Amino acid sequence: MVRGLFLQRGPSERMTFEKAIHRxxxxxxxxKRPFTQIGAKLRAVPLTAFFGKYSLAGITPELVAEYRxxxxx
Numbered sequence: 001m002v003r004g005l006f007l008q009r010g011p012s013e014r015m016t017f018e019k020a021i022h023r024x025x026x027x028x029x030x031x032k033r034p035f036t037q038i039g040a041k042l043r044a045v046p047l048t049a050f051f052g053k054y055s056l057a058g059i060t061p062e063l064v065a066e067y068r069x070x071x072x073x
Contacts, residue, residue: 017059018052046071 021044029040050067051059 013055013057015056016052017054017056018048020056021048021052 025041025044029037032040047067050070051063054063
């Protein structure tokens with residue numbers, strides 16, 4: 001607001017990662033090729049397990065870095 005910009009964070013604070021990924025899988029993934037659909041569903045499982053409970057606004061670069069470290073192990 002100090003810079004003259006206002007970003008509404010309400011929707012991203014109310015939506016969890018789990019809800020967003022399920023919506024993506026239901027609405028966007030079916031429009032892709034079958035092989036791509038399978039890959040998206042498989043990649044969603046560990047992402048949902050780690051980020052599922054966080055709101056979209058609560059996912060920080062530090063949290064993503066933590067996930068990347070755990071995923072690489």
